[in-house]
Amino acid sequence: MSSSSSTSGIADAAAAANIPPPSDDVSRHTLSPESELRIEIPNGVSCNVYLRFGSAELFGAELPPNDRPLRLTSTKVAIFTWHGCVLDVSNVDKLDILYVSDETDSNVAYVNTHAQLEAMRDEALATMGGGGGDNSNAPPPLNDEEDNGNNKNNNNSNEKFDAPASSRGRGPRVLLCGPADSGKSSLARVLAAYAVKLGRTPILVDIDASQNMLSVPGTLAAVSVTPDMVTAESYGTPSVMGGPSGGAGSMPLVFWYGSQDLTAHPDLYKAQLSRLGNAIDERLSGDADANASGIIVNTSGMIEDAGYQYLLHAIDAFRINVVLVLGHDRLYSMLGTHIKKTFEEEDSSSAPSSSKRRRPKLIKLPRSGGVSERDPSFRRSSRSRCIRRYFYGDVIAQQQARSSSSATDGSAPAASMAPRHQFSPCLIEASFTDVRLHRLTNVSLSASLLPISAKQSTDPIQLETIPSSEISTRYQHAMLAVCHPGAVERYEESGVARYLYVSGVAGFVVVERVDADSGTMSLLSPCAGSLPSFHLLVGDVFWME
Ligand SMILES: Nc1ncnc2c1ncn2[C@@H]1O[C@H](COP(=O)(O)OP(=O)(O)OP(=O)(O)O)[C@@H](O)[C@H]1O
Structure with missing residues (x-):
């Protein structure tokens, strides 16, 4: 036809x-x-x-x-x-x-890819004995609980990953890569949507800190995708999720990298990738269906030098078994050579076969003709809208009762629809002495700059606590990540900085105003009430309405 x-x-x-x-x-x-x-x-x-x-x-x-x-x-x-x-x-x-x-061949290629991923999901369930596996225990949430400090991958970003002894029953673990504006995030949304339509619950992971579709800029995030997230309304915005809990049924796990520049803190970035990978493994290990549904990882458009190294690290960290390369022959070829070499070496090693990793499938996909470049000002405003959506949510129509005085015809008060924001952010006043502002740095610090309890370690990432005397208007409009109370407790007990930097954060605030004279600051929070903790991680992300 x-x-x-x-x-x-x-x-x-x-x-x-x-x-x-x-x-x-x-x-x-x-x-x-x-x-x-x-x-x-x-x-x-x-x-x-x-x-x-x-x-x-x-x-x-x-x-x-x-x-x-x-x-x-x-x-x-x-x-x-x-x-x-x-x-x-x-x-x-x-x-x-x-x-x-009607030049939509790429869409057909994408649905074929989805079909291949579905076949892997079915195979994973079949391997576990006809599906379902042992789900008698509720699956653990997607969280960042430490595994008693024994997990070797938590701390040292330079160490090499080992896949778990067996990948039995493991569904597709997909990594999407390609240059900027090649359609990675769009394809990640498509694959997640198609999987959810079939009743799967894949984990969507976004490790693009410059513009994260699951949280605010400056973050790495993962969420178990639920049908209420997959709507045309949220898919039509730069961030799929809005608000402190993502506005959806499932809570995202969010790490604060603190910058939109992925080259700023390579050790921190790799450590967070590793920890996120482990947290996902822990989440999937108790849930056969989720394990078979697999994960979909969206990456940044950085594919050269450090960006390429990050891709290799992510392939290890998330035990990737399918790599999708969008519209870039050279990257496809480089990854092909790397995978072949790595796995030939592994195959010929004397390690027991049960501990050997499966070679990832490498698939080249066309870039959609519709994907368009976004100039820096468009990207800036997209990032700003993501942050605004985090605090205010979407504009929704709310039913309002019309007052009896406004019913001029003497009829009963009727309802009308008035647009309003989903969330009501509020300002929290905090004195400089109440807050603990921590800055993450790559540089090894002198002991005088570290918190009293902190132990100077060989960790390449250090935490600098900013003395209240140094809090100034330079922090005005800074976005701050609010640490989880549990992470703060572990940090204070041990003095180990990684309890804060490889932990999911509780949410975000923005410094609206700093008043050096009174020693107070106003923090914009997405919801009323006190913050879960006043340990706040500083980065270099700023936002002004
Ligand atoms: N078929 C299409 N037609 C029109 N616009 C599209 C199409 N596919 C994607 N886009 C848009 O093109 C832009 C770039 O796509 P996308 O964000 O998926 O690329 P990306 O590779 O993830 O980019 P980056 O790595 O730079 O974040 C986005 O605004 C997206 O909504």
Whole structure:
């Protein structure tokens, strides 16, 4: 069937469904099967997309039905249809780009990849004896509890990983890599969405600290994907999750790297990758279905030098068994050579075969023609919106009772819909002496700068506690990570800094104001009440409304 004849087929079917004509400021698009509408919305502009007929998806998430428009703001997306659809788009005069493309071979390649991952999931369950495994004990949450300090991978970022003795029953552990703007995050969303639609619960991991789709910039994060996360509304934003708990059923595990620059703290970055990998192993070890569902790791666009080394480290840290390379032959070739060499050496070693790792599959995928480059100012504003969404959530319509005085016709008060933010952030006043601001550094510090209880160690990452006399307006607008009370307790007992830097954080605050005269600071917090702890990790991420 040619594209135009299939388009007319959809148009005929849509006409038979009696769709009302579009209003003046709306453009209508009839999409043939396996085509997509690409939309680029500039900063500060929004549009509504209405699905008038058929079905369509945004990075794998189903579009809401006709009566509920999908609102998109300052973003670049593609709305794809497998079977054809009719879409109405509002505010078209303000959009940068809006066109339909049937060059969607990459989408077909992505769904084929998903099918291969599904086969691995089925195989993993079958290996465990027909599925289900022993789930009699509730699976442990995705958390960062230390394993009594015996885990060799926790601390030293330079050590080499060993895979667990057996990979029996292990589902796909996918790593997506490629240059910046090659479509990695979009594909990660697609693969997670398709898996969730089939009842899987993959863990989505984002190790791109420059712009993390699961948390604020400056973080590494992982979350067990639940159906409520996979909506066109959240998939149409730069961060899939919003708010302190992600706004979804499942709590993300978030590490504070503290910078958008991945070259700033290589040891810290690698240590956090290692710990995240171990935390995920612990989470999956008690849950056969989750283990079979596997993990999907999105990486940064850094693929040269340190970036390449990070990819190799991530492959080890997350026991990756599938590497997807998007649109970059050279990276594909380099990884192929590395994997071949490493695993040939391992295969020929005298280690018992049960302790040998499985060679990861390396798959090259095309970059979608729709993926567009984001210039630095677009990226900056995306990052800022992620942070804003963390504190304020999305704008939602809330039912409001109309007061009786406003009902001029004497009828009973009726309800009206008023837009409001999902969360109500508040300001917390703290004195300089109440807070403990810690800065992570690569440099080995003199003992005088360390907390009294801290032991100077050979750890390449050190924690510097900023004396209250040095707190100044330079911290105004700084984003701070709030340490978990449990991590603080372990740190204070042991003086070991890694209890703070390789622990999931409780959340984030932003320093709204520093008043050096009164020795106080105002912290913007996403929710009312005191903070879980006043041990706060400083980085170099700043945010101003
Ligand atoms: N088919 C498509 N049509 C239009 N826009 C798309 C399409 N696929 C992805 N995009 C958009 O292109 C931009 C880049 O895609 P994406 O974020 O997935 O790339 P990335 O490789 O993860 O980038 P980076 O590593 O730099 O974060 C995003 O704004 C994304 O929404």
